[in-house]
Amino acid sequence: MAQAVGSRIATLGIFADQPRGLSTLFFAELWERFSYYGMRALLALFIVAPVAAGGLGLTSAEAARIYGNYSMAVYLLAIPGGFIADRYLGARQAVLVGGSVIALGHYTLAIPAEVTFYLGLALVALGTGLFKPNISAMVGGLYAEGDERRDAGFSIFYMGINVGALLAPVVTGFLAQSNEFRALLGSWGLDPATSWHWGFGAAGVGMTLGLLLFARQGERLGGVGRKPESLPVSWIPSLVVVVGTLAVLALTILSDDPRFQWLRAAFLLAPVAAVVWLAMRGDLDGQRLAAVFVFFIAAMVFWAIFEQAGITIALFGLDLTRHELFGWPFPTAWYQALNPLFVILLAPLFAALWLRLGPLQPSSPVKFALGLFFLGLSFLLMVPAATLTAEGRVSPLWLVGLFFLQTVGELLLSPVGLSTMTKLAPPHLVGLVLGIWFLAASWGNKLAGILGSGYSANDPAGLAQFFLQQAAMVGVATLALIVLVPWLKRLMQGVR
Numbered sequence: 001m002a003q004a005v006g007s008r009i010a011t012l013g014i015f016a017d018q019p020r021g022l023s024t025l026f027f028a029e030l031w032e033r034f035s036y037y038g039m040r041a042l043l044a045l046f047i048v049a050p051v052a053a054g055g056l057g058l059t060s061a062e063a064a065r066i067y068g069n070y071s072m073a074v075y076l077l078a079i080p081g082g083f084i085a086d087r088y089l090g091a092r093q094a095v096l097v098g099g100s101v102i103a104l105g106h107y108t109l110a111i112p113a114e115v116t117f118y119l120g121l122a123l124v125a126l127g128t129g130l131f132k133p134n135i136s137a138m139v140g141g142l143y144a145e146g147d148e149r150r151d152a153g154f155s156i157f158y159m160g161i162n163v164g165a166l167l168a169p170v171v172t173g174f175l176a177q178s179n180e181f182r183a184l185l186g187s188w189g190l191d192p193a194t195s196w197h198w199g200f201g202a203a204g205v206g207m208t209l210g211l212l213l214f215a216r217q218g219e220r221l222g223g224v225g226r227k228p229e230s231l232p233v234s235w236i237p238s239l240v241v242v243v244g245t246l247a248v249l250a251l252t253i254l255s256d257d258p259r260f261q262w263l264r265a266a267f268l269l270a271p272v273a274a275v276v277w278l279a280m281r282g283d284l285d286g287q288r289l290a291a292v293f294v295f296f297i298a299a300m301v302f303w304a305i306f307e308q309a310g311i312t313i314a315l316f317g318l319d320l321t322r323h324e325l326f327g328w329p330f331p332t333a334w335y336q337a338l339n340p341l342f343v344i345l346l347a348p349l350f351a352a353l354w355l356r357l358g359p360l361q362p363s364s365p366v367k368f369a370l371g372l373f374f375l376g377l378s379f380l381l382m383v384p385a386a387t388l389t390a391e392g393r394v395s396p397l398w399l400v401g402l403f404f405l406q407t408v409g410e411l412l413l414s415p416v417g418l419s420t421m422t423k424l425a426p427p428h429l430v431g432l433v434l435g436i437w438f439l440a441a442s443w444g445n446k447l448a449g450i451l452g453s454g455y456s457a458n459d460p461a462g463l464a465q466f467f468l469q470q471a472a473m474v475g476v477a478t479l480a481l482i483v484l485v486p487w488l489k490r491l492m493q494g495v496r
Contacts, residue, residue, distance in 0.1 A: 025214075032099060032164070035103070039199075060315055079438055087231070091224075100211060105125075110198070173336075177199075252443070271297050298481055301372070301447075302372055302477075371410070375409035378409070382398065387460055
């Protein structure tokens with residue numbers, strides 16, 4: 001089925017003049033993102049759902065902690081995932097293995113038991129760590145150096161990510177939350193409370209479709225992503241990367257223990273120390289790497305607030321927002337489709353804007369600051385929305401506005417950040433710098449869980465204060481980055 005769909009879309013000209021392998025990677029990534037975002041849309045909602053309704057019956061604070069640790073692990077494990085593929089498996093084999101582990105994780109989540117829930121999350125995180133960095137690497141491998149089709153190819157690939165992210169909450173949310181599907185389960189003689197696990201299982205089906213397509217069309221990739229011809233002599237670097245990553249993961253999770261919460265200071269102190277040390281070196285590489293860590297801090301703050309979408313915003317949609325359209329109730333997981341929808345609508349406009357402005361477009365530091373600014377606005381918008389909950393559930397338009405502003409911020413920061421990292425990285429440290437970029441997302445997701453634990457649906461004034469604090473945090477980061485722009489440009493040594 002997936003292959004047939006791919007063939008039909010390819011005939012529309014989306015992949016015209018692009019390498020044949022791009023469509024294979026496009027649809028494999030589309031289905032992997034379908035699986036990831038399909039499960040992500042349900043995660044916090046399932047954790048807080050009462051046991052009688054098929055959920056875990058935990059508090060919103062526990063949901064935030066679990067969500068933060070899971071999403072942190074997904075990004076952090078991409079570091080050893082990319083390293084292992086480069087040295088041993090090759091990107092192609094890593095994608096197959098990683099995708100298989102992801103699918104197994106989703107099918108494990110489909111089994112209604114608490115132990116399978118946590119085991120499934122662990123498997124999805126491990127598999128995504130292998131899959132995500134290596135399929136992106138293969139997209140780059142389709143193009144020779146200087147190939148002018150590269151940027152367009154990555155834009156098409158990015159669109160596949162968001163198509164998968166758009167479809168996923170619609171499908172899995174319907175299966176998990178809709179009264180229609182629960183009634184259907186009852187008519188089959190099944191427990192309607194197991195509907196959550198049908199949603200998790202659907203995410204696994206998506207990943208399986210992506211794997212089948214990838215395996216059947218692998219010849220289109222040519223030699224891209226093949227296993228290295230010679231394996232490394234020493235296994236020590238690999239051991240250092242794996243053990244180091246697991247140590248960071250363990251220490252970060254340990255910081256949840258009240259006795260060790262002081263470890264959280266490392267989220268900010270470590271990158272600040274790196275900025276100071278590298279900037280004082282004075283050489284070109286040191287200056288540019290110092291700039292990398294300034295962007296690291298900005299990105300970490302951005303993702304800490306942005307990822308509230310899957311925690312506090314998801315719970316706000318569940319607890320305090322009217323979820324009906326023209327009298328027809330819809331699953332609250334559908335709110336998670338708004339961000340990818342806006343990405344699909346706005347990304348071409350941003351691309352056209354940067355092309356039109358050409359050399360007059362803002363520099364990378366200014367784009368970062370603008371990205372933070374719009375993210376802060378999105379949470380400032382939620383302050384009056386929270387206040388209005390004292391009168392009852394609020395309009396869904398508040399969340400539409402939030403996701404619109406967040407998406408504008410994302411398009412100003414996320415693609416720009418990845419491009420800037422590759423420009424600033426010394427040629428022999430590109431992999432390390434991209435690993436640092438993944439670490440920023442990882443720690444940002446962990447901070448999202450920490451911040452999200454302060455959510456409460458029972459106190460409108462307190463909730464308004466909660467959202468105001470998030471907006472203020474981003475506002476401080478925005479002002480700090482604006483002040484640092486001239487110095488940051490000097491550190492970047494000519495890189496825009």
